[in-house]
Amino acid sequence: xxxxxxxxxxxxxxxxxxxxxxxxxxxxxxxxxxxxxxxxxxxxxxxxxxxxxxxxxxxxxxxxxxxxxxxx
Amino acid sequence: xxxxxxxxxxxxxxxxxxxxxxxxxxxxxxxxxxxxxxxxxxxxxxxxxxxxxxxxxxxxxxxxxxxxxxxxxxxxxxxxxxxxxxxxxxxxxxxxxxxxxxxxxxxxxxxxxxxxxxxxxxxxxxxxxxxxxxxxxxxxxxxxxxxxxxxxxxxxxxxxxxxxxxxxxxxxxxxxxxxxxxxxxxxxxxxxxxxxxxxxxxxxxxxxxxxxxxxxxxxxxxxxxxxxxxxxxxxxxxxxxxxxxxxxxxxxxxxxxxxxxxxxxxxxxxxxxxxxxxxxxxxxxxxxxxxxxxxxxxxxxxxxxxxxxxxxxxxxxxxxxxxxxxxxxxxxxxxxxxxxxxxxxxxxxxxxxxxxxxxxxxxxxxxxxxxxxxxxxxxxxxxxxxxxxxxxxxxxxxxxxxxxxxxxxxxxxxxxxxxxxxxxxxxxxxxxxxxxxxxxxxxxxxxxxxxxxxxxxxxxxxxxxxxxxxxxxxxxxxxxxxxxxxxxxxxxxxxxxxxxxxxxxxxxxxxxxxxxxxxxxxxxxxxxxxxxxxxxxxxxxxxxxxxxxxxxxxxxxxxxxxxxxxxxxxxxxxxxxxxxxxxxxxxxxxxxxxxxxxxxxxxxxxxxxxxxxxxxxxxxxxx
Numbered sequence: 001x002x003x004x005x006x007x008x009x010x011x012x013x014x015x016x017x018x019x020x021x022x023x024x025x026x027x028x029x030x031x032x033x034x035x036x037x038x039x040x041x042x043x044x045x046x047x048x049x050x051x052x053x054x055x056x057x058x059x060x061x062x063x064x065x066x067x068x069x070x071x072x
Numbered sequence: 073x074x075x076x077x078x079x080x081x082x083x084x085x086x087x088x089x090x091x092x093x094x095x096x097x098x099x100x101x102x103x104x105x106x107x108x109x110x111x112x113x114x115x116x117x118x119x120x121x122x123x124x125x126x127x128x129x130x131x132x133x134x135x136x137x138x139x140x141x142x143x144x145x146x147x148x149x150x151x152x153x154x155x156x157x158x159x160x161x162x163x164x165x166x167x168x169x170x171x172x173x174x175x176x177x178x179x180x181x182x183x184x185x186x187x188x189x190x191x192x193x194x195x196x197x198x199x200x201x202x203x204x205x206x207x208x209x210x211x212x213x214x215x216x217x218x219x220x221x222x223x224x225x226x227x228x229x230x231x232x233x234x235x236x237x238x239x240x241x242x243x244x245x246x247x248x249x250x251x252x253x254x255x256x257x258x259x260x261x262x263x264x265x266x267x268x269x270x271x272x273x274x275x276x277x278x279x280x281x282x283x284x285x286x287x288x289x290x291x292x293x294x295x296x297x298x299x300x301x302x303x304x305x306x307x308x309x310x311x312x313x314x315x316x317x318x319x320x321x322x323x324x325x326x327x328x329x330x331x332x333x334x335x336x337x338x339x340x341x342x343x344x345x346x347x348x349x350x351x352x353x354x355x356x357x358x359x360x361x362x363x364x365x366x367x368x369x370x371x372x373x374x375x376x377x378x379x380x381x382x383x384x385x386x387x388x389x390x391x392x393x394x395x396x397x398x399x400x401x402x403x404x405x406x407x408x409x410x411x412x413x414x415x416x417x418x419x420x421x422x423x424x425x426x427x428x429x430x431x432x433x434x435x436x437x438x439x440x441x442x443x444x445x446x447x448x449x450x451x452x453x454x455x456x457x458x459x460x461x462x463x464x465x466x467x468x469x470x471x472x473x474x475x476x477x478x479x480x481x482x483x484x485x486x487x488x489x490x491x492x493x494x495x496x497x498x499x500x501x502x503x504x505x506x507x508x509x510x511x512x513x514x515x516x517x518x519x520x521x522x523x524x525x526x527x528x529x530x531x532x533x534x535x536x537x538x539x540x541x542x543x544x545x546x547x548x549x550x551x552x553x554x555x556x557x558x559x560x561x562x563x564x565x566x567x568x569x570x571x572x573x574x575x576x577x578x579x580x581x582x583x584x585x586x587x588x589x590x591x592x593x594x595x596x597x598x599x600x601x602x603x604x605x606x607x608x609x610x611x612x613x614x615x616x617x618x619x620x621x622x623x624x625x626x627x628x629x630x631x632x633x634x635x636x637x638x639x640x641x642x643x644x645x646x647x648x649x650x651x652x653x654x655x656x657x658x659x660x661x662x663x664x665x666x667x668x669x670x671x672x673x674x675x676x677x678x679x680x681x682x683x684x685x686x687x688x689x690x691x692x693x694x695x
Binding site: 010011012013016017032035036037038063064065066067 | 124127128131133136137168171172175179294302305352353356357360361364
């Protein structure tokens with residue numbers, strides 16, 4: 001399943017880091033961050049609990065870039 | 073500027089003023105007072121950077137820009153270079169502010185180009201016209217569109233007539249007219265009259281929503297340069313940090329061993345210069361910004377590119393394969409000539425139209441259209457389709473054969489080959505040759521210019537594929553100046569043909585297939601880049617293609633390639649410029665020629681130039 005989220009981030013490099021952090025989160029098959037549109041597209045594993053996974057994604061993103069936000 | 077940016081701006085102004093005042097004050101070099109006083113502007117401008125650097129270390133994300141800046145400036149302050157320490161922080165913040173402003177501005181520019189998102193729909197509720205969220209309008213509802221408003225949802229006009237501005241969707245500036253029964257698309261602006269529209273789609277499935285979705289998600293498919301840059305940034309920053317560490321320790325130690333003065337201060341200063349230069353921001357920001365601007369510029373021209381990788385591929389296109397019908401020609405068949413032999417023109421047309429009455433082929437339709445009167449089907453009997461040849465029917469008691477020259481010879485009727493562009497239908501009535509009807513599909517007015525333009529932008533080979541007969545196809549190809557033509561293909565053959573052409577192309581060459589998107593989905597996806605044209609309102613085509621031309625003008629193919637080429641040129645300019653300047657400055661820094669001020673230029677200056685260059689990709693005039 002794929003979902004798209006609005007995000008808030010200041011620099012392009014931080015967006016890249018968020019993308020990597022989201023990709024490395026369990027339950028996520030693939031993620032891509034579009035810095036220009038301020039959007040994050042996440043593809044979840046079959047049967048994953050989207051809410052729990054996204055909470056984890058947000059936590060991991062905050063770790064790599066403190067100044068970011070994902071609007072869940 | 074938003075609040076966050078304004079706050080940074082005030083801090084920059086405050087810190088800069090404080091610094092000027094401090095430089096004018098007669099303070100003693102290296103005094104404690106001077107140090108303490110300089111700490112005030114330093115913390116004013118840099119406290120958030122220091123905080124972020126500290127948090128980064130805590131979260132095991134050491135090598136980021138904040139860390140680089142923190143170490144460089146703390147180091148400079150420790151060495152007694154107070155002015156440099158504050159200046160680096162100051163210029164870094166100016167650079168960041170400029171970047172965030174430029175990105176925000178181009179983001180807004182591009183979204184205003186694509187300003188087709190309708191905000192509301194007018195619905196009659198209990199006799200009162202009410203504005204509602206278009207998301208809440210169900211299929212089959214009636215909505216009212218006033219002059220000056222955007223059509224919110226795709227639908228069919230029930231009442232009223234108007235002219236529509238489709239520029240936002242197609243880049244075409246001539247307004248279209250819409251009347252009762254016409255299909256209207258969301259995103260168009262209603263210019264003159266009030267329209268009552270019955271919706272045929274939900275908001276989310278309407279054209280405007282689909283296009284916005286597509287453009288906004290375009291950069292998810294990342295191109296090679298983008299992937300290269302994110303990889304490069306991951307390796308480069310740590311590498312430079314270790315380089316700086318080495319520069320601070322190794323030379324002094326070696327000098328000590330060989331009995332020279334170690335001059336620690338000098339080498340540490342050089343190492344700090346290294347750190348300032350090393351910031352990868354210029355690259356990391358300008359490459360995606362260029363692609364974003366390129367995609368935005370293309371959509372302004374009615375060319376939707378589904379990902380930045382396709383811009384990369386378009387710029388390397390060398391072979392263009394095109395479908396004939398609907399791509400190079402209008403796709404509308406018309407009877408252009410009726411040549412009777414031994415009967416009247418009217419008799420020939422009437423008998424042929426009647427014989428073809430049950431067929432739904434476009435050619436039969438054009439015959440019926442040319443006949444123009446309702447056909448009494450009772451007098452048409454014994455209709456038999458003769459596959460690959462034509463049709464046989466009994467019309468008003470007379471046997472009529474209508475079809476190609478093979479059909480004529482198979483029933484023993486003599487007919488002459490006709491050398492004209494189009495489909496020729498020979499007719500025999502009661503065993504006697506009655507003449508022929510010529511049906512042709514008109515070339516689009518821009519087709520010839522489009523092929524010429526393709527050659528100009530460096531396309532090595534132009535190929536046309538068609539299901540039409542060889543004679544028609546060859547004539548069209550010669551007229552347009554195409555390099556190759558493959559005719560009499562069945563729909564399945566087109567995929568095979570494209571695969572064959574794919575196998576002949578060079579490693580770095582890309583093949584474009586252009587079709588009208590209706591029956592071409594397999595070919596569109598098999599080719600390197602599939603371009604669907606005239607796709608306005610055709611969902612299947614928008615799904616299958618990589619690039620969508622909103623109107624059906626073939627001249628846009630070359631335009632799309634030009635936009636892609638310009639975009640890629642800017643991308644490579646920025647990569648070479650930014651990496652080049654950085655490496656030169658790193659080298660100069662290491663041998664002690666470049667000081668902190670050069671380092672600041674290498675960081676902030678390069679970034680500003682790269683961003684300004686990136687924004688050029690938005691301009692598509694004259695391409």
